[in-house]
Amino acid sequence: MTSAHFTEFQIREIVLEIIGDLMPNAAIGDDTDIFESGIANSLLALQIINRLEAVFEIEVDEEDLERENFATIKGMIGFVLGKVPQTCAMTA
Amino acid sequence: MRHDRVIEADAEAPRGRFRRFAELALAPHAAQSDQTGLLDPRVLDALRQEGFLGAPVSADHGGQGMSMVDYGLLTAEVARVCAASRTLLTVHNLVALTLQRWGRASLKSGLLTDLAAGRALAAIALSEPDAGSDIQAISTTITPVPGGYLLNGRKSWISFGMLADWFLVFGASPSGGAALMVAANTPGLSRRAELEMTGARAGLMAHLRFEDCFIDAEHTVGRLGFGLSHVAATALDHGRYSVAWGGVGVAEACLDLTTRHLRARRQFGQTMAELPLVKAALSQMFVDARAARYLCYGAGRLRDQRSAEALAETMAAKYFAAGAAMRAANAAARLHGARGLLASHPAQRLLRDAKVLEIIEGGPELHELLIAAQLGSQALHD
Numbered sequence: 001m002t003s004a005h006f007t008e009f010q011i012r013e014i015v016l017e018i019i020g021d022l023m024p025n026a027a028i029g030d031d032t033d034i035f036e037s038g039i040a041n042s043l044l045a046l047q048i049i050n051r052l053e054a055v056f057e058i059e060v061d062e063e064d065l066e067r068e069n070f071a072t073i074k075g076m077i078g079f080v081l082g083k084v085p086q087t088c089a090m091t092a
Numbered sequence: 093m094r095h096d097r098v099i100e101a102d103a104e105a106p107r108g109r110f111r112r113f114a115e116l117a118l119a120p121h122a123a124q125s126d127q128t129g130l131l132d133p134r135v136l137d138a139l140r141q142e143g144f145l146g147a148p149v150s151a152d153h154g155g156q157g158m159s160m161v162d163y164g165l166l167t168a169e170v171a172r173v174c175a176a177s178r179t180l181l182t183v184h185n186l187v188a189l190t191l192q193r194w195g196r197a198s199l200k201s202g203l204l205t206d207l208a209a210g211r212a213l214a215a216i217a218l219s220e221p222d223a224g225s226d227i228q229a230i231s232t233t234i235t236p237v238p239g240g241y242l243l244n245g246r247k248s249w250i251s252f253g254m255l256a257d258w259f260l261v262f263g264a265s266p267s268g269g270a271a272l273m274v275a276a277n278t279p280g281l282s283r284r285a286e287l288e289m290t291g292a293r294a295g296l297m298a299h300l301r302f303e304d305c306f307i308d309a310e311h312t313v314g315r316l317g318f319g320l321s322h323v324a325a326t327a328l329d330h331g332r333y334s335v336a337w338g339g340v341g342v343a344e345a346c347l348d349l350t351t352r353h354l355r356a357r358r359q360f361g362q363t364m365a366e367l368p369l370v371k372a373a374l375s376q377m378f379v380d381a382r383a384a385r386y387l388c389y390g391a392g393r394l395r396d397q398r399s400a401e402a403l404a405e406t407m408a409a410k411y412f413a414a415g416a417a418m419r420a421a422n423a424a425a426r427l428h429g430a431r432g433l434l435a436s437h438p439a440q441r442l443l444r445d446a447k448v449l450e451i452i453e454g455g456p457e458l459h460e461l462l463i464a465a466q467l468g469s470q471a472l473h474d
Contacts, residue, residue, distance in 0.1 A: 035321070041321075041465075042320060042321040042322070042324065042325040043325060043403065043462065043465075045321045045322060045325065046321075046322055046325045046326065046329070046403060047400060047403055047404075049322070050398075050399075050400035050402070050403065051400040053398065053400075054398060054399060054400045061194075062194050062195060062196055062313075062314055062315065065194070065314050065315040065318045065322060066315065067317060067318075
């Protein structure tokens with residue numbers, strides 16, 4: 001588990017940056033299902049997890065592999081929120 | 093990534109030990125394995141005794157915790173002398189590493205420790221008669237039943253399928269792609285040897301049939317629905333990395349073999365190595381092999397750093413290194429003249445083994461699709 005602290009706003013910004021980096025040409029809203037919509041393939045799915053792990057210094061394991069954690073931006077933010085300590089609860 | 097000193101001297105240090113092992117324990121049996129299509133048991137014993145089966149698995153799970161760079165160096169030295177041994181390292185370790193990543197705690201504390209010690213051998217069962225690169229097309233079914241799953245379907249081109257004790261099997265479940273660890277002695281599982289292969293001939297390739305195989309729910313790898321998108325993707329990534337280093341080994345073996353031959357053989361009053369066109373061919377082989385090693389080393393460093401860029405770099409490394417091996421093997425066979433056409437000549441064996449590396453874990457066309465798709469993103473950094 002990470003020792004780094006992030007606000008909810010910071011987490012959101014970083015997740016948006018990761019998604020923007022990996023899928024720069026896709027229009028993705030907070031609730032867009034990147035798998036259902038066909039935007040993300042398996043390679044991108046794995047890269048998203050690798051990026052989240054690297055940036056937030058967290059580990060994603062078998063128990064975390066739930067669709068709601070990685071299918072949408074909102075889900076990713078919620079997942080990371082549950083993994084990292086927060087400096088304050090700030091609504092984006 | 094720094095390009096001024098791509099490979100540090102200390103990172104190359106284990107290479108000598110790996111080469112001595114390969115020359116001593118594997119090379120003497122390689123030609124016979126190639127001829128008979130059977131891996132000499134002494135090869136398997138040697139790999140197991142040195143801890144090379146499961147070497148990159150973490151020490152927490154009974155492995156050596158070998159770095160990915162060292163694992164790559166080992167793979168190249170093994171591939172240099174014996175394609176079947178390289179195949180075994182590839183498939184066994186890719187399953188072990190995938191289990192380490194996505195396996196349940198119970199599988200990690202039990203089966204993974206057996207794989208890490210080489211007490212049990214594993215193979216990956218993904219391809220089917222009608223589903224190769226398009227893994228979404230797999231038709232093997234995984235049906236939930238009380239306490240576990242029923243597995244039905246067929247798998248093809250399973251390297252070391254005739255020897256493996258366990259299979260990482262992929263199929264379609266009602267929740268999407270799924271992955272299971274399946275024991276070779278599971279009732280309803282049968283296997284038969286595939287037809288005679290051209291290269292990596294002692295890879296003990298098998299065809300598997302699953303008929304109402306009951307698999308305990310504890311043997312699920314990753315959650316249902318993530319079997320292809322995450323578990324298979326992880327396994328293929330590890331496979332690509334190993335095959336890429338295999339390409340380095342074959343390319344360098346071709347260069348060594350050909351250089352020795354051309355320096356000894358005289359034509360037109362001089363050694364062949366002195367002929368300008370031959371110098372050009374040797375230069376191309378050397379630069380190809382060196383570039384492949386650099387790409388593989390870069391991918392290995394990124395993997396050791398757990399960098400998110402490792403996936404894309406590994407694809408680039410596999411694409412180039414497998415191509416370099418193929419180009420080098422073609423040149424080696426050609427520059428040996430009629431000798432290079434002898435079925436028993438090492439140049440022929442390397443040519444057949446290089447073709448295997450070019451095709452497995454995704455051929456060049458598939459890699460071109462995947463790599464080009466990365467160019468619009470930041471997955472491949474400058």
